[in-house]
Amino acid sequence: MAESTLVPEPRVGRVYRSQRTIRLADVAADGRLRLDAMARYMQDIASDDVVDAGAEDELLTWVVRRTLIDVEQQFITDRSASLATWASGAGSHWAARRTSITGDAGGLAEAESIWVLLDRATSRPARLPAAFEELYDASGLGRKVSAKLELPSEPAPGTLKVRWPIRVSDIDTLGHANNAVYWAAIESALATDPDGAAMGGRVRGVLEYRRALDLTSDLELAIARDHSETAVWFIDGGDTAASAVIRRRSTH
Secondary structure (H helix, E strand, O other): OOOOOOOOOOOOOOOEEEEEEOOHHHEOOOOOEOHHHHHHHHHHHHHHHHHHHOOOOOOEEEEEEEEEEEEEEOOOOOOEEEEEEEEEEEOOOEEEEEEEEEEOOOOEEEEEEEEEEEEOOOOOEOOOOHHHHHHHHHHHOOOEOOOOOOOOOOOOOOOEEEEOOOOHHHEOOOOOEOHHHHHHHHHHHHHOOOOOOOOOOOEEEEEEEOOOOOOOOOEEEEEEEEOOEEEEEEEEOOEEEEEEEEEEOOOO
C-alpha cells in the first residue's frame, strides 16, 4: 500500500466544523472508536457542509471512490469528537475532501476521500460546476487529485473467504450499501486476526470502491494477512466490488 501525506488544514478557504458525541453504538468492545463510526462521521459532516453552504443540487450526487483513514491515536476514553472538513483538491469530475477528527481525550484521526460527481439521471460522471469552484477552490490550493484506483483488484487463489450478507438497514437512498457498511465489514475481518492486535496503536486504512453493492449482492469477504497488514476484497458474484488494506503503523 503506497504511503501518502495528508495535506494540513488550509489557512484560506472554507473549513466546516462540527461536534459529535461518541456513543455506545460507535465503539468496539474494547472502547475503541470503530472505523465504520469514523466513516459515518465523515459522510455526515460532508453532507452538513454542503447543506450549510447552500450547495445542494437535486440533479447531481456524490459517490465515494477512495477513502484513506489514518488513526494517529486511538479513541479509547474520548467521549466527544471535534470534526473539521474542507475540500483538499479536485479533478475534472471528482474532488478530494479532508476530514480531521479530534477526541476530547487525545484521540486523533486524519482522513481523505475522493468523491466522484454523478448526474442522477444517467449515473455518469459530471464535470464539477462553477459553483463548486466558487465555494471550495480556495481551500484546495490548486491541488490536482486522481480518481485512479491503486489497490490489487483480485485476491490470490486460496484466500480465506467468509460470507457477508447485505441487510436492508445497510441500504441508503441511492439503493446501494452505505459507505460505512464496508468499514463495518472490515472491522469484522480484522476481528478474526489470530494475534488479537490488529487495531492497537496507529493504523492506516485504505478502501477503494469499484462498483456498488445492493440487496441482490451475493457477497463474500476474501481476507489475507501479511505481518502487520490485512487485505480485504468484497467479492460479489465472483467479481471484486471493493478492496481495502489495513496496516498497523510504527509508533515512531
